[in-house]
Amino acid sequence: MTRETWINVASLAVLLGVPLWALMADEPFIITLATRAAIFALAGVGLNLALGTGGLVSLGHAAFFGIGGYAMGILASHAQSYAPIMEAPFLIEGTKSMPVIWLVAMVTSALAALAIGVLSLRTSGVYFIMITLAFGQMVYYFAISWPAYGGEDGLSIYVRNGFPGLNTLVPIQFFGLCFVILCLVLLLMNAIHKSAFGLALSAARQNETRVLSVGLKPYHLRLVAFVISGAVTGLAGALFADLNRFVSPTMLSWQMSGEIIIFIIIGGVGRLFGPVIGAMIFILLEHTLGGLSEFWHVYLGALLLGIVLFAKGGLIGAFAGREKAHD
Amino acid sequence: MTDVVLRTDRLFKSFGALKATNDVSLDLRKGEIHALIGPNGAGKSTLIQQITGHLASDSGAVSLMDEHLTDVGPAERARKGLGRTFQISxxxxxxxxxxxxxxxxxxxxxxxxxxxxxxxxxxxxxxxxxxxxxxxxxxxxxxxxxxxxxxxxxxxxxxxxxxxxxPKAFLMDEPMAGLGLEGAQQMIGLLTELRKEAPILLIEHDMDAVFALADRISVLVYGEVIATGTPEEIKVNPEIRRAYLGDEVPA
Structure with a gap:
């Protein structure tokens, strides 16, 4: 095993071990924190395909996170009020079933990513950052001004949605669900990274001209990556809303987009487990430093500066060195 | 002329007032190495970019095996059989x-x-x-x-x-640049092998290599082809000696 693999295994062990310990020590809040970390990690793993492998610095991924959240909020709120979402031309009712909600969350955020990607991927560099930010803000302000689903106040759900065979209200069970999803998505991303698509996407980030001159189209590669990336981040959004039993425009704000990027930078851009480690450290800092000072972001900022200046490959890069080209 | 693999037909490209390529018609035939020589800024790399589609031509046409490539982008052109190497790796x-x-x-x-x-x-x-x-x-x-x-x-x-x-045709933009004597010799050996697979349109400053390899040579000056011919014809052409080769013609 390479050193990076060891770090990956260790980070998963910590993410799983802490809530198990908390279960025995009867500290349900710690389990909730770990769940939060797993969900943030999932959002970051989604963005990492676009940002790390594809080189697409999207400052609008909160849009997909929030769309996933609202997919859950809208479906569940209709289910709890027994009012159908629409009756004509065909009946669509709300649901409290997590698998259905996840599917809707992924499909809607994938469609949003397709629409945003088609337009914004025609640009690159700082223009791409600005356009994704602009789209993100559009969705944000739309949510604020949409009174049907709470507008600025957001939307509360009374009871967490259900998953067949589990009691999702028990913190450790909901954590387990999120953890398994995270692991499955990590496996998927690992496969994509090693696939033909992954090789070409990563080559397009390194050298667009090279990819064109072997007859492949960077635009198509990036668009597909952006859509997959949006869908995964949307799934994370649905889980996050379910964790809080609440969804509000905050999930769509550009600060949220920034935070997802921060998870990736802390752990290591383009590294499979970068966002996992980043999200865990983010939650740890938020919890420990947040207790000391309301302005704990100052310390986060110092950490980020340190990493950007001294450890270009994030924490994984600092401890495991340059990424090994896979065989 | 069924043995023409790649053809450019009256290609033009201007950057403002500068005519980078001016009415360039060339062909690359089966099995040959066709070298394109000319002083710096003559428009050689522009021409290659126009052929590969990385640069849109103002007018003119490019065809590969009698199939028109003019309206398709660089990825399609590569897929249809244009294999290129770059001046800078x-x-x-x-x-x-x-x-x-x-x-x-x-x-x-x-x-x-x-x-x-x-x-x-x-x-x-x-x-x-x-x-x-x-x-x-x-x-x-x-x-x-x-x-x-x-x-x-x-x-x-x-x-x-x-x-x-x-590929059906190779486009090579200064493959010997910066190689040194030994490296250049190796590359000459390699290109001699490659021509068996597909004809090569070769841009090169190394005149020893060009005269050792090329079946035909075209001379590009100020974006215009001033002559096309066998290495022997090019060597003795007084206009080219004056415009480009000077008196440093290899024996």
């Missing part, structure tokens, strides 16, 4: 040598939307890539990171990637 530097070659083989296959199968375990792609690496003499560097290659090795890798595309 253009490779995925973080990838290994083998991965760069596999990327070419992927382009040749055309379908890149495969998400689950590990690409480096795809026997057909990898063996095609390894064959190309062996042909240019890079077999032992397969697992080396491309950024760690020497300048000359990168040039060889460029050729290998072009080879994996199984």
């Amino acid at each position: 253009s490779l995925a530097m973080e990838h290994t040598v083998l991965q760069n070659a596999v990327l070419g083989a992927l382009g040749q296959r055309g379908n890149v939307m495969a998400f689950f199968k590990p690409v480096m375990k795809d026997v057909r792609l990898v063996s095609a890539a390894k064959a190309a690496l062996a042909q240019v003499g890079l077999a032992e560097f397969a697992t080396t990171r491309t950024a760690d290659l020497s300048h000359g090795q990168r040039r060889q890798l460029e050729v290998a990637v072009a080879l994996t595309l199984k």
